[in-house]
Amino acid sequence: MLNDNCLFCKIIQGKIPSSxxxxxxxxxxxxxxxxxxxxHLLAVPKTHFALLSDMDGEGAKMLAHIFKxxxxxxxxxxxxxxYRLVINQGEDAGQTVHHLHVHILGGQTLDW
Ligand code: AMP
Numbered sequence: 406m407l408n409d410n411c412l413f414c415k416i417i418q419g420k421i422p423s424s425x426x427x428x429x430x431x432x433x434x435x436x437x438x439x440x441x442x443x444x445h446l447l448a449v450p451k452t453h454f455a456l457l458s459d460m461d462g463e464g465a466k467m468l469a470h471i472f473k474x475x476x477x478x479x480x481x482x483x484x485x486x487x488y489r490l491v492i493n494q495g496e497d498a499g500q501t502v503h504h505l506h507v508h509i510l511g512g513q514t515l516d517w
Contacts, residue, residue: 408453413504417451427478431467434478437508444483444512448475455503456494464505471507484511 407414415421416435423435426446437445450467454460460468479488488511493500 406452408504411453411504412502413447413449413506414453417449426482427474429470429474431470432474434509441508442489442510442513442515444479444488444510446478446482446509448478448507448509449504454505455500456505457492460505468505475507475509479509479511482509484509487511489515 407417409415412421416423417433423433425433425435427434431451432448433451434446434448437447448471450464450471452464452467454464475490488509491508491510492505493508
């Protein structure tokens with residue numbers, strides 16, 4: 406279920422443009438608008454929830470699918486030598502978009 410007030414739900418619905426690199430029935434992957442690494446992608450489930458603690462069975466199924474697909478999508482987009490995944494959860498982590506998303510960072514050697 407998508408949420409009309411959510412930025413990433415609007416991107417999923419095509420109401421706001423994005424640079425898509427992969428899409429299927431469960432997920433969308435697009436380029437982060439303010440990249441923090443040479444390659445910075447966002448993988449989002451096609452259902453709305455902000456936090457892992459809000460996730461239902463449908464969300465869990467989509468997230469499992471996302472993790473299964475990420476190696477292939479990352480390798481096809483300049484992360485053949487490795488990448489880092491980040492999921493910000495809540496205020497202390499600096500989460501700014503309240504639709505669960507996996508940051509995929511790579512294309513360069515990353516400092517810790
Ligand atoms: P977070 O801080 O973990 O919630 O990450 C949100 C990310 O969404 C940030 O890295 C932003 O640069 C990115 N972002 C915000 N708006 C857009 C947009 N319209 N298209 C692509 N990425 C976006």
